[in-house]
Amino acid sequence: MRAFDELNLGKSEISKVEHFIAENPVSNAFLKREKGRLPYSVFKPTADTVKFIKSEYPDRPPAVFFSYPTYVNAKHPQEDKADIREYNRRQQIERLFFSFLNSDRTHIYNAVVNTCKFGGFELIERGNDFNLIWTGYTTIEDILALNKYQKINHFPNSITLGRKDLFWRQNQQFKLMYPSAFNITPHSWILPDDYNEFEAFRKSSLEKGQYFILKPTASSCGRGIRVVPGYQKVTNREETLISAYVDKPLLINNKKFDMRMYVLVTSFNPLRAYLYNEGLARFATEEYSNDAEHLRNKYMHLTNFSINKRNVKAYVRNDQKRPGD
Numbered sequence: 001m002r003a004f005d006e007l008n009l010g011k012s013e014i015s016k017v018e019h020f021i022a023e024n025p026v027s028n029a030f031l032k033r034e035k036g037r038l039p040y041s042v043f044k045p046t047a048d049t050v051k052f053i054k055s056e057y058p059d060r061p062p063a064v065f066f067s068y069p070t071y072v073n074a075k076h077p078q079e080d081k082a083d084i085r086e087y088n089r090r091q092q093i094e095r096l097f098f099s100f101l102n103s104d105r106t107h108i109y110n111a112v113v114n115t116c117k118f119g120g121f122e123l124i125e126r127g128n129d130f131n132l133i134w135t136g137y138t139t140i141e142d143i144l145a146l147n148k149y150q151k152i153n154h155f156p157n158s159i160t161l162g163r164k165d166l167f168w169r170q171n172q173q174f175k176l177m178y179p180s181a182f183n184i185t186p187h188s189w190i191l192p193d194d195y196n197e198f199e200a201f202r203k204s205s206l207e208k209g210q211y212f213i214l215k216p217t218a219s220s221c222g223r224g225i226r227v228v229p230g231y232q233k234v235t236n237r238e239e240t241l242i243s244a245y246v247d248k249p250l251l252i253n254n255k256k257f258d259m260r261m262y263v264l265v266t267s268f269n270p271l272r273a274y275l276y277n278e279g280l281a282r283f284a285t286e287e288y289s290n291d292a293e294h295l296r297n298k299y300m301h302l303t304n305f306s307i308n309k310r311n312v313k314a315y316v317r318n319d320q321k322r323p324g325d
Helices: 013-023 025-033 110-118 140-144 164-177 195-204
Strands: 049-053 063-065 084-088 098-102 121-124 132-134 188-191 211-216 226-229 240-244 257-268 271-283
Touching: 098 110, 110 121, 164 188, 164 240, 188 195
Parallel strands: 098 121, 098 132
Antiparallel strands: 049 063, 049 084, 188 240, 211 226, 211 240, 257 271
């Protein structure tokens, strides 16, 4: 696939898209699903080379090695290992074809598409001829249909960790058995089932000035989140999680932040998990205040990158390289 810009010199933005769809019908379904907001990564070409790294386990075949995409401006710490071999998938190895499928159950994430394409994986629109399928939730039937050369990014029922309402219910069940170990999140209510219980608590806490944070149960990237004062009556909406808001959080330079640790689980029975050496810190772009007049300010109360990058006057991009990069 040629680069998108090379295909469309001198064309308008609309004609660029139309021309690309005509040349590459793989994107047509994505365009319909994303309602015209097709991510730029879909238009990128796939690398001609693919890398393999020797398995650390005896008698196991090598695995595909994914270098960091060039726009990261950083080098993978294992990039120079002697156990890595690079091949031209169009010349050096006959009929070497890797592909990935983006399921209809999830969004198209630029990070996923860029990483796969940079690693030599072709993006396909449909079918079962994929090495990797990137999906939202996973069923047992999805797993049973895979062969030994195919991978999927979720275990069945792992949605209980990713969805806010299901995680809260699971946490409550374990909290009954291990109260101190699972006292890790503010009390929450799931609408519509817990609405009457929430209303009773809201009214009883009016004098304390309690705030609440409302989140869609199956959303991400800060979509639909809002903080409300306790005196404001909340509509009993479907699929909403309400939590008691921590209005005196830990701050860094007077800003809210969160820290993400990345864990890869390869087996649940026995449990086998790998903690990545690096994490991610995200910051709000405006100094925190718990005054009621600032509750609508998402740049102050949320740390989501997708929200704060819109605060163009205050957002600071991290372009600093680490020592040794």
